[in-house]
Amino acid sequence: MMKISEVSKTVGLSVATIRYYSDLGMIPSEKRDLAGERIFDDEAVVWLQGIKFQRELGMSLTEIKEYMKLCQASGPAAVKKRYKLLLTQRSKAKQDLLDSVERMDQIDLKIKREEEIIKGQKSDSLRAARRFAP
Numbered sequence: 001m002m003k004i005s006e007v008s009k010t011v012g013l014s015v016a017t018i019r020y021y022s023d024l025g026m027i028p029s030e031k032r033d034l035a036g037e038r039i040f041d042d043e044a045v046v047w048l049q050g051i052k053f054q055r056e057l058g059m060s061l062t063e064i065k066e067y068m069k070l071c072q073a074s075g076p077a078a079v080k081k082r083y084k085l086l087l088t089q090r091s092k093a094k095q096d097l098l099d100s101v102e103r104m105d106q107i108d109l110k111i112k113r114e115e116e117i118i119k120g121q122k123s124d125s126l127r128a129a130r131r132f133a134p
Contacts, residue, residue, distance in 0.1 A: 001039045004018055028072065057093055
């Protein structure tokens with residue numbers, strides 16, 4: 001069993017965030033010691049790692065709660081719903097990747113333009129607003 005500060009270091013979430021998720025009832029295996037302090041087992045750590053991962057994907061807390069509920073359920077209907085939620089998140093992650101690639105292309109063009117100006121191959125004749133725009 002671990003205290004919240006230990007779990008915070010292990011999972012990479014702040015103590016306040018862990019308390020928030022706990023208060024929302026998102027850590028099914030969380031327990032309290034005799035003094036009423038939160039204590040966490042390995043299963044609680046796995047739940048928190050899952051929540052962190054899904055938040056990094058951009059899932060809302062409502063979506064995460066739904067997925068967690070489905071993880072606790074059994075049967076083909078729950079599996080199909082989890083699968084569908086994961087496909088939706090994969091699609092969003094793929095779009096985020098494509099958007100990131102587009103931003104990288106834009107920044108690379110801006111860097112190339114600045115390098116050409118530094119090398120004297122181009123004049124710095126753009127107005128400030130044009131330098132700022134992608």
